[in-house]
Amino acid sequence: MSRGLFITLEGLDGSGKTTQINRLAEWLKKRGKLPVVTRQPGGTATGDRIRSLVLDSRSAGLAPLAEMALMFADRAQAIAEVIEPALADGRIVLCDRFTDSTEAYQGGGRELGSQVVLDLHRLVCGNLQPDLTLLLLPSLEASLARARRRNERIAAQSGKDEGRFEQELDGFYGRVREKYKEIAAREPERVVLIEGDLSIDEVQQKIAEAVAAHLWRFACTPSA
Ligand code: TYD
Numbered sequence: 763m764s765r766g767l768f769i770t771l772e773g774l775d776g777s778g779k780t781t782q783i784n785r786l787a788e789w790l791k792k793r794g795k796l797p798v799v800t801r802q803p804g805g806t807a808t809g810d811r812i813r814s815l816v817l818d819s820r821s822a823g824l825a826p827l828a829e830m831a832l833m834f835a836d837r838a839q840a841i842a843e844v845i846e847p848a849l850a851d852g853r854i855v856l857c858d859r860f861t862d863s864t865e866a867y868q869g870g871g872r873e874l875g876s877q878v879v880l881d882l883h884r885l886v887c888g889n890l891q892p893d894l895t896l897l898l899l900p901s902l903e904a905s906l907a908r909a910r911r912r913n914e915r916i917a918a919q920s921g922k923d924e925g926r927f928e929q930e931l932d933g934f935y936g937r938v939r940e941k942y943k944e945i946a947a948r949e950p951e952r953v954v955l956i957e958g959d960l961s962i963d964e965v966q967q968k969i970a971e972a973v974a975a976h977l978w979r980f981a982c983t984p985s986a
Pocket of ligand 1 (some may be wrong): 774776802803833860861868
């Protein structure tokens, strides 16, 4: 059986990744491909516990290196438990965030630099690379306003606190955005940059075009 296709979605908080990943999953299903959809941090039982730890505002004072190590612990578990088995089975994997997030947020935002992230990725993740990365970069103002509103709504509805990153100041997010752009410029073959405040339908159209262009190259066998 041929290996599956590994697609990641990346972008700032509130960039609309979740809406787009759901739409992309539907788009693929209509074409007979049932994708495995997952997210980071999270997506496994262990990963969900790491997620609550790193995203909770009460985890104040988490050292940047500790934060990065937790992101990689989560990722190593997800690769072993979900991503590799699905790819080996010929499936399409849609992953909401992957190592580009660590490079952008911890490497850029927390100023740890790219090198340590890329080194750890080689050591901890066997240097697994996505076949295609869709990078959504709306303006900083639009995405952050959306992310903060969403976290307030979730906190009010469920009492769940996932707002630790959204409390960061705009300087942090400016660095995250710049690092994302640097990654896109460094790896244009892998990363499709969708920039600007486009409508949900416009972004979906661009994503569909990029994925369609990749699909013919991979003999993904859909499984139920
Ligand atoms: P996510 O739930 O995808 O947030 P959103 O839906 O708002 O995009 O991700 C949670 C947060 O975790 C987000 O602020 C980015 C951060 N993060 C990192 O800092 N490093 C990482 O390696 C990952 C995967 C996420």
